[in-house]
Amino acid sequence: MITKDMFVHExxxxxxxxxxxxxxYGMxxxxxxxxxxxxxxxxxxxxDVDFEKLLKELNSLKGQK
Structure with missing residues (x-):
């Protein structure tokens, strides 16, 4: 699970x-x-990115592995 406290490089x-x-997202x-x-x-x-939306998308993709 991806969390808000993880460093981007991780x-x-x-x-x-x-x-x-x-x-x-321009990042x-x-x-x-x-x-x-x-x-x-x-x-x-x-x-200036919607963090909750980004987090949900990252975790959704992680679940597709």
Missing amino acids: ILEIDDRFRKILSD HCHECSGAKSETLEQAAKGH
Whole structure:
């Protein structure tokens, strides 16, 4: 399960498909050094992204493995 407290780089290491979801939200975290120091919630706020919607989508995809 993906949580708000996970660092972005941890999420990207779980499944490569998460990169596309983040990019679709305008979060090009795989290109950013902040991926190692920002949680998913912090990154979403920094990009003005609906965090709950993003979290739901990431966890939905994780369940499709």
